[in-house]
Amino acid sequence: MNRRLMAFLTLLLGIVPPAFAEGSGSIDSGDTAWMLTSTALVLFMTPGLALFYGGMVRSKNVLGTIMHSVFAMGLVGIHWVVIGYSLSFSKGNSFIGGFSHAFLNGVGVEPMGSIPHLAFVAFQGMFAIITPALITGAFAERMKFRAYVAFVLLWTTVVYAPVCHWVWASDGWLFKLGALDFAGGTVVHMSSGFSALVAAIYIGRRVGYPKDQILPNSLIWTVLGAGMLWFGWFGFNGGSALASGALATLAFVTTQIAAAAAAMAWAFAERIRTGKVTVLGVASGMVAGLVAVTPASGFVGPMAALAIGLAAGVICYWAICLKPRFGYDDSLDVFGVHGVGGTLGALLTGVFASTYWNANGKDGLLLGNFDPLLVQALSVVATAAYAAAATWIILKLIDIAGGVRISQAEEREGLDLTQHGETAYHL
Amino acid sequence: MNRRLMAFLTLLLGIVPPAFAEGSGSIDSGDTAWMLTSTALVLFMTPGLALFYGGMVRSKNVLGTIMHSVFAMGLVGIHWVVIGYSLSFSKGNSFIGGFSHAFLNGVGVEPMGSIPHLAFVAFQGMFAIITPALITGAFAERMKFRAYVAFVLLWTTVVYAPVCHWVWASDGWLFKLGALDFAGGTVVHMSSGFSALVAAIYIGRRVGYPKDQILPNSLIWTVLGAGMLWFGWFGFNGGSALASGALATLAFVTTQIAAAAAAMAWAFAERIRTGKVTVLGVASGMVAGLVAVTPASGFVGPMAALAIGLAAGVICYWAICLKPRFGYDDSLDVFGVHGVGGTLGALLTGVFASTYWNANGKDGLLLGNFDPLLVQALSVVATAAYAAAATWIILKLIDIAGGVRISQAEEREGLDLTQHGETAYHL
Amino acid sequence: MNRRLMAFLTLLLGIVPPAFAEGSGSIDSGDTAWMLTSTALVLFMTPGLALFYGGMVRSKNVLGTIMHSVFAMGLVGIHWVVIGYSLSFSKGNSFIGGFSHAFLNGVGVEPMGSIPHLAFVAFQGMFAIITPALITGAFAERMKFRAYVAFVLLWTTVVYAPVCHWVWASDGWLFKLGALDFAGGTVVHMSSGFSALVAAIYIGRRVGYPKDQILPNSLIWTVLGAGMLWFGWFGFNGGSALASGALATLAFVTTQIAAAAAAMAWAFAERIRTGKVTVLGVASGMVAGLVAVTPASGFVGPMAALAIGLAAGVICYWAICLKPRFGYDDSLDVFGVHGVGGTLGALLTGVFASTYWNANGKDGLLLGNFDPLLVQALSVVATAAYAAAATWIILKLIDIAGGVRISQAEEREGLDLTQHGETAYHL
Amino acid sequence: MKKVEAFIRPHLVEDVRAALTDAGVKGLSVLEARGFGHQRGHTEFYRGAEYQVLFVNKVKIEAVVLDDQIDAVVSALLRVARTGKVGDGKIFVSTVDDAIRIRTGESGNAAL
Amino acid sequence: MKKVEAFIRPHLVEDVRAALTDAGVKGLSVLEARGFGHQRGHTEFYRGAEYQVLFVNKVKIEAVVLDDQIDAVVSALLRVARTGKVGDGKIFVSTVDDAIRIRTGESGNAAL
Amino acid sequence: MKKVEAFIRPHLVEDVRAALTDAGVKGLSVLEARGFGHQRGHTEFYRGAEYQVLFVNKVKIEAVVLDDQIDAVVSALLRVARTGKVGDGKIFVSTVDDAIRIRTGESGNAAL
């Protein structure tokens, strides 16, 4: 056997001594049970998102819209084990990780804290999958499928991995500054939300927007999707404790409360403004609350979660109502929900954080410390600016290489037929 | 800072010394993992119920029907942490709890048994959410949305919280009498089932019922909903052990067996009577079995669960077939499934309970003790009578305040457009 | 009380001293939490399969197709506790188990490894439910409902229970030979896949196939189903470790990677051949990857899972494209996905297995041992031959007894109306 | 032979069918339609935006009848499909040259 | 110009289209319909209740054809859409005053 | 009275409605249709198999109008429904004997 083949086989079989032992604890069956469950729950959010988005588009685009989420399960799923995890979490500089864990080199079931290292990889991988999928709502109903594939690959490499490294890797610069992001307010929601804003502006409005009536093919999918998201979010936030126990429970409970509060606040705001409470409003409110509480979930108490949820419901609704004034077509309101909600949550984490609830957290503004809020604001600005700029460049490159947008005739026929040769309903 | 603001902030941050330490154990990671999982599973039942019910109504009412379930996720979700948990579980009298845990005052992550107190709060909160949602099937397709909101708030306060306190709080009168209700046969299913009966009678029949053909918009939603319910019910019953281990396993297995048995029994009964086995029949049978085994799940063995399931399938089917004779329009058969199934399960718990399977339970009729059955019968009668009477009064009050039922013209146009300004399908 | 009644009661109450104590460990809360979660996840796969299949058929057959899966939840659910578990896992000979655990006699919550015995029963029961449901895709849109019921009962008894015993019972002949099947490559996927091939050939092509356009009623169901399957498969493979911890994590991670890889490989192959990537292709690829990694999941490393997934995506796609040449109508490609994918996975397990990842496994071909591959090949041939022959005989018997196929007129009207008296959509 | 085409309210279709059967009509067909006329449509909300949906769901009844059935058919329709509120719909009558029953090949009045 | 309106069994629509194309028809349209006539409907169950659904799914074919195509069209329909069982449907023929092709503005026979 | 039946592209229905209203039409109805003609359909994939779907989604507009509105209606349709590409559709004009408004029983021109 020659050396090349040898190396390939070694890789395939993964018979490589772990490069370094992460932590030194031993594996706890309860912590691992919760982490595996959480990981499965987060994976389940992506089909949930597919339906949440898919229900809102016109029936000629529903499969194409769903594809924008589920394709990422495969694409980013592979990207993550090949290079994404390494760029995000392996030792590197304060901006980005290195290549030492590429192809999961040196990653095995050795303990990392109280769970196997691979459980951490899988859990984090699910975050990497859903984040670019969130963005796709902004350019729904008009993106070339090829452009979408290129976008997801580039964005995951150039935006997700570094921002994740900044915030969650021990050598990341925001981590070192002490930015608080329990489960991805900046890493997941702000990065996707601001990228979405840029993408919506870059790609331009849908044909007929806002003149034509663009009515959702079926909000039942959207409600089911919201239910799956809420369900999965318990893993998203609860699992971010990286163990079972008190902290996971706290994150779980704040998640529940904020989702409920934001749904009610959105409904209430809607009622005031239009006289009606809509099903889409309640579903959107749920997601807004879940987004906003994400960075705070393990740092604040239940009543702070209530406040965060109420604020998110009202403010995200208001952001969405303002959108038409600006004239861009963020089709499924990714910026209004994830950009605004994520920013709000990141800032409010600096307000409500309390070491009473999490000794490894901080005491925030309400406990008299202005600093945490400043750090949060800095992380907000840095993430937003970086994600926005990088997204613009990525889209420009793809546009030059082959175009990002389908033709008007294709847009009229719909993504499903023109991009995938399929029709959603033959009833 | 003045005192008012101070108090508010304290509340918001939850920095309050726990009023009392519940129990004295320490937190077990495996038990907590299972409780968090169970809690997420029970939350997932509510969108499941939304689809289960939503599939059965006409397409003009499907969003409104779904809303009756998912809105409760927000509304009761908030109610629970504000006042519901306190009224249900804090120290009070034998009829109802007090206000000591209002706004989750004094509730933190301190151990309660082997799980954090907040995990118990969240788990129980999911039960409070789904219980009023169950009732809504009785008045489907004709309730004012505003009246629904008022109903859920009042019913949760006036019926759910006290009945929950009677049965599950250590100072509740049925608890003290030794009534057996492992996971909510009386608290959840009988209370909702009898309230549903009263509500159906109070609000009156749908326009055109029973003359017009009222065909389900799509039973696919209903089957999916039933699948989500079965899945979530493992958390509902299995989680009621409040820990992982042998008892949770027992409750899990009896749940599985009873659901399967009731689905087959219903199918069989249907086959005998009409010559056909319907998909709706099988889905309904599953739910009937899950309902009936709920109070028994942690007190009886697997073969008793088989017997309970078989009985539930046949008896609930029979109850539903009898309904037309009585002339009321319990639109989605909440009474036939939850009222009858819950009562059956509560009584059969008194028959099949055995300390062989649960040392903290009792030996029931089959082991020669008549007492447990008597206590079960008493809890059945008390719950049914109280829930029925209270529901009537609540509906009367709402009727006086603003009406419970939409107009005939609105009913013809459907809930979706008239109550929410939305249409379920634009295909 | 006479003796008959006495015996009946004893059975019902399950008050029977366990025939033998399985193992001697004590119950671990974390392991049990993960097993209960896994069991729930596997149960959830069956409604997932119902939708995966249901979405692909014409709208007149969607309820009937869904029924083929969900009815098994009841039917096999009961069969399992009555006789199936005993035939599969109780002491018997090397071919099949005995009757000592019939009606779960002697099965309680005593520890079996670190989990209660009943948890093992429930987990395995979910496998027994989904396996015959997998087959039904082969004879979709034309099977008599009565024949389906008979088929499932007979097949579970005559094929599933013995093959399960061969591979997973300590006295099974393939077990003793050392065949590697971590989570059911042979037991579940090959047995169902080859049975499906025979069933498709036996029952004959659908009216109009392949001339008429047979277009799916809605691929949205199929994508949702695929998402539910992926989600549930974490329990299927991860739970097959029968405990939480390192091995469960490994199986979880290989599952994730193979599903992602196969989805991408299928999409890529499709792109090359037809120029388009379809949503159905991606969903099918996911399932193909999950199938192929099933036997390998706890024996190989992450990069081997990547290779298995890539191979499965390409090879299953290719198998499906070849189907028309052979002229049989395996309507939903059960053979192409489960037969071919299961065989591939079983063989590749013999190639990639490594004791580095699982000390209780083996070192396979890549580590220089040819033996394991031989044993795998033997298990493949034996399972395929036995399942195929037994399926043919079962169908022949049912055909003689009352026919397996509906009439042409019924086929034109559809399963939903003719078999169940229901219609899927009233929109 | 005359063709009667009527746009009516969807929930009245079964009553209309019964009335036309009573009036001697042996067969008819029903199609889903959306109508625009004096009747106002409705408002739909979508994330804060309001849409005026101008069309109203209607059902179209098509029945080819004998010349001498036409009065009975029209008056049956007027009786059953009328609620008196805007949007009850219209009946249009036109002439048909021939009718053929596919099963038998019969044509003319015998085909109805 | 003549308008042919035919109510047929849904699964025959592709065969009918092919036959009409062979008969020289250049264009046609298809609408979903529910029909009532001699053919019995079916029974649906809903939680123990039985409903008699009287309507049967049909498809309506509409084709405007030249006067001299009408016989070929009718006989093509009779050949392809006939199964001989009750419910094969009806063909109605009526007169059209004019046809216009929107793309070109052509009218009369040239528009077909 | 004349009946105008037009098969048009689905996304133009709102523009057509507005144009017809401007042309004085007081009411009209819309039905979903699938059309076959010069316009090519599309290809659908299903697990590796390719299907040629020959029919194209169209919308049918039906409006009964006064005799002297017919020119205005046709030219409105030609203006708004025309894209110039194959598949713009057809307009058919025929004669209606009578119209009745169900709500009032009015008949003839007054019913429109």
Ligand SMILES: Nc1ncnc2c1ncn2[C@@H]1O[C@H](COP(=O)(O)OP(=O)(O)O)[C@@H](O)[C@H]1O
């Ligand atoms: N001129 C017309 N041509 C075709 N259909 C019409 C016409 N006028 C009305 N309709 C149909 O009749 C329905 C009812 O008409 P509308 O004017 O709203 O009420 P009313 O008939 O009570 O005055 C419309 O929705 C439409 O479907």
Ligand SMILES: Nc1ncnc2c1ncn2[C@@H]1O[C@H](COP(=O)(O)OP(=O)(O)O)[C@@H](O)[C@H]1O
């Ligand atoms: N007078 C009619 N006007 C309009 N459609 C009719 C008429 N009679 C029958 N049809 C249509 O033809 C279909 C078949 O008619 P039916 O009487 O059931 O069978 P057959 O034509 O074989 O006698 C009906 O379902 C209906 O759609």
Ligand SMILES: Nc1ncnc2c1ncn2[C@@H]1O[C@H](COP(=O)(O)OP(=O)(O)O)[C@@H](O)[C@H]1O
């Ligand atoms: N003879 C006809 N009868 C009925 N409908 C027709 C006829 N010819 C065309 N149509 C309808 O008009 C639509 C457009 O026709 P087509 O031939 O594709 O394009 P064009 O009108 O631009 O030449 C068809 O899809 C069909 O719905």
